[in-house]
Amino acid sequence: MRGLIAPLQRKNGWTLAEEAGHAGPDRIQRMLNRIEWDADEALDDVRQYVVDNLGAPDAVLVVDDTGFLKKGTRSAGVQRQYSGTAGRMENCQVGPVHAPTT
Structure with a gap:
């Protein structure tokens, strides 16, 4: 989640790994490629992260799927x-594209 909302120009294995403090993208790529995901659990984790870290009584989170031609x-x-x-x-x-606003 931190990688998705990080103010990075490009978001790929290398830049997400650097943002997380890793020396290379291996751990990020392993997580994305080899771990079995439970979509409901992932949704619950992301929801809780947003509430804990971005939540405010008067806040609004706008999520927009933007197409890159x-x-x-x-x-x-x-x-x-x-x-x-x-x-x-x-x-x-x-x-x-995530734009938290208050």
Whole structure:
């Protein structure tokens, strides 16, 4: 969660590992590739993190799936899909943008 909301220019295995204080991306990649996930437990963990760290009585958390237009197909998650950025179906990669506001 910290990696997702970190003010990083690019978010990949290396930058997330550096943000977490790791020497390289191996631990991050192992976590993403080899651990069996329980979606409900992950949702509960993220929800609790948000409440504990970002929660305030008058706060609002806006989560917006933003499409990053892509010409090629080699990046992870790139496919023809709806892009809010383009306002139509496009070859793009969709990623979350988090903007906590109070």
